Amino acid sequence: MPDFLGIDTSNYTTSAACYLNGTVEQEKLLLPVRPGELGLRQSDAVFHHVQQLPQVLEKLYARIDGGEIAAVGVSSRPRNQEGSYMPCFTVGMGTARSIALALRVPVYCFSHQEGHIAAALYSAKRLDLLKKRFLAFHVSGGTTEAVLVEPDHGPLFQVRIVASSLDLKGGQAVDRVGAMLGLPFPSGKFLEELALQSTAKFSIRPSMKGADCSLSGIENQCRGLLEKGAPKEDIARFCLLSILAALDGMAAKLREEYGEIPMLFAGGVMSNGIIRSALTEKYGALFAEPAFSSDNAAGIAVLASLRR
Known part of the structure; x- marks a missing residue:
């Protein structure tokens, strides 16, 4: 072949x-x-x-x-x-x-x-979805948005943005907090390693406007925790759980609008195991291997x- x-x-x-x-x-x-x-x-x-x-x-x-x-x-x-x-x-x-x-x-x-x-x-192992309608989240350093994917006989499929971050992107939040904590760039895997060492509990309410989210507050909140002497492990966990809360808010709102169509998560930030586990359990979401x-x-x- x-x-x-x-x-x-x-x-x-x-x-x-x-x-x-x-x-x-x-x-x-x-x-x-x-x-x-x-x-x-x-x-x-x-x-x-x-x-x-x-x-x-x-x-x-x-x-x-x-x-x-x-x-x-x-x-x-x-x-x-x-x-x-x-x-x-x-x-x-x-x-x-x-x-x-x-x-x-x-x-x-x-x-x-x-x-x-x-x-x-x-x-x-779901390339068959290219012939169907589904929601795809792309979460990286340059993009944090959800698109509606529909089959197209020309370019295979077409996408339409249905939700996004109104300011900071998921990967930017991860890397800025990672730099704050002295981690290498890109910081994703190092931040996750730190977060997995924490058992801290947080009550996080995402900043939402309809299905769109705002992530700009994460950096300031993490800096505030650092200035108060919070352990780096807890700050890393707070950052990732804040991104998870925002994505959960977006997914919930989009499910209300589009029903229970398949939901796919892609992009560098989506290699995070903490986020992946939670969204898979709640929505049966599909993820790529890291x-x-x-x-x-x-x-x-x-x-x-x-x-x-």
């Missing part, structure tokens, strides 16, 4: 994946961020992707018995919306077009968000195979 190559050059990770015989193989490298900094300027992200993408592709094909590439998929923009653009995605676009031209195969462009959705569905929750090219490779 032919192979389908996927490339994603996000603001966090350089990644490539190959979808062959119904299985994804992937390689990725985090973009290097200096200690104490909360991300990269786009010019720096572009530079690092240019350096890292050849390495990632080389590692990927060094460990798989690759066959003939039938198509190349690539993330070309953050969302599938007019005006959605980030320079870092141009690196992947240029490489994907070059490979496709050399091999005389088609190149298919998708949004980074569509890739996250497809990767989560692949990981959860390797397919953080930024990756797996979903892009899968989508390329479906477009073919």
